[in-house]
Amino acid sequence: MITIKDLSKVFSTKSKTISAVDNLSLEINKGEIFGVIGYSGAGKSTFIRLINRLEDPTDGQVVIDDENITLLNKKKLRVARQDIGMIFQHFNLLWSRTVEENISFPLEIAGVPKQERQERVHELIRLVGLAGREKAYPSELSGGQKQRVGIARALANNPKVLLCDEATSALDPETTDSILELLVNINEKLGLTIILITHEMHVIRKICHRVAVMDAGKVVEQGDVLDVFLHPQKQITKKFVEQIMGDKDQEDALDLLKEKYDSGKIVRLHFIGELTNQALISQVAKQYEIDINILQGKITQTQKGAYGSLFIHIDGDEEEIKRAIDYITSTSVEVEVIPYV
Numbered sequence: 221m222i223t224i225k226d227l228s229k230v231f232s233t234k235s236k237t238i239s240a241v242d243n244l245s246l247e248i249n250k251g252e253i254f255g256v257i258g259y260s261g262a263g264k265s266t267f268i269r270l271i272n273r274l275e276d277p278t279d280g281q282v283v284i285d286d287e288n289i290t291l292l293n294k295k296k297l298r299v300a301r302q303d304i305g306m307i308f309q310h311f312n313l314l315w316s317r318t319v320e321e322n323i324s325f326p327l328e329i330a331g332v333p334k335q336e337r338q339e340r341v342h343e344l345i346r347l348v349g350l351a352g353r354e355k356a357y358p359s360e361l362s363g364g365q366k367q368r369v370g371i372a373r374a375l376a377n378n379p380k381v382l383l384c385d386e387a388t389s390a391l392d393p394e395t396t397d398s399i400l401e402l403l404v405n406i407n408e409k410l411g412l413t414i415i416l417i418t419h420e421m422h423v424i425r426k427i428c429h430r431v432a433v434m435d436a437g438k439v440v441e442q443g444d445v446l447d448v449f450l451h452p453q454k455q456i457t458k459k460f461v462e463q464i465m466g467d468k469d470q471e472d473a474l475d476l477l478k479e480k481y482d483s484g485k486i487v488r489l490h491f492i493g494e495l496t497n498q499a500l501i502s503q504v505a506k507q508y509e510i511d512i513n514i515l516q517g518k519i520t521q522t523q524k525g526a527y528g529s530l531f532i533h534i535d536g537d538e539e540e541i542k543r544a545i546d547y548i549t550s551t552s553v554e555v556e557v558i559p560y561v
């Protein structure tokens with residue numbers, strides 16, 4: 221639905237030229253939430269601003285539903301932009317306008333008659349959960365409420381695509397989660413395609429279906445979120461995954477645990493998909509003459525299912541431990557015995 225082909229943006233300053241986006245190609249499907257993650261300076265903001273031509277590309281194409289955005293003249297671009305909503309890290313609201321006037325603004329520009337405008341604003345206010353705050357000014361709102369106004373305004377003209385430029389980076393974790401939930405809700409309810417850029421893996425994990433990792437203006441890795449989490453290929457991707465899974469902390473704590481036990485086995489279980497870990501553990505404990513201790517672990521939920529790992533200590537007769545491990549292996553849980561004695 222959105223095809224980005226060989227897209228490049230070079231900024232030239234007096235002293236140097238910077239290749240902010242470098243020959244980038246991506247396909248984004250209709251109705252998906254597509255995340256682009258990268259560190260500061262990777263070129264994410266430039267990339268997302270090239271999609272609606274807040275920046276003009278040096279080279280390449282952006283095609284949305286067979287319309288080549290890159291080739292449009294100013295007048296046609298203005299019309300095409302009604303199909304591409306955008307929200308920003310710092311909300312970009314009009315401070316002298318109330319909530320309802322902010323949301324109404326793009327409708328006024330599109331020439332929507334007053335009565336229709338009012339109805340649409342009312343509908344949008346309910347959609348984003350701002351009922352009762354219609355007459356408030358942005359300065360009277362919390363960060364989360366301001367972003368809700370931003371979202372309502374971006375949706376005013378029924379866009380096909382919503383671009384989110386670090387939309388939750390200025391918010392605290394709880395507010396971030398409530399805004400992310402709203403985005404999922406809108407994606408499901410309206411079938412809206414969402415492209416978001418972020419430097420936080422939490423945002424990707426929580427709401428994205430697919431992800432691209434950006435480094436130095438290029439996409440270095442991409443795929444389904446669950447696949448990328450489970451099998452990160454590039455070092456930079458592994459670092460982002462560690463943001464969530466805290467692998468480094470887990471390994472450090474494991475060294476301490478190894479010192480604690482002088483019998484039995486420490487086993488790491490990798491869970492993928494719908495399996496419920498507690499059910500499996502209690503079943504194994506009942507079925508075999510062994511003691512199981514849950515040591516540590518982290519199971520996390522993505523849009524495409526759960527995954528994570530759990531360390532357990534199994535003690536008892538060596539043959540019985542082996543039988544229990546064989547049983548766990550026969551389910552779809554991956555088992556890794558950690559050598560320590």
Ligand SMILES: Nc1ncnc2c1ncn2[C@@H]1O[C@H](COP(=O)(O)OP(=O)(O)OP(=O)(O)O)[C@@H](O)[C@H]1O
Nearest residue numbers: 231233238240258259260261262263264265266267
């Ligand atoms: N208008 C501009 N003029 C010159 N250089 C620019 C301009 N905009 C961005 N750059 C440079 O392009 C590179 C990519 O910047 P960009 O803002 O797209 O990265 P980013 O991944 O969004 O990082 P951040 O999250 O810090 O904004 C950086 O080296 C930046 O300094």
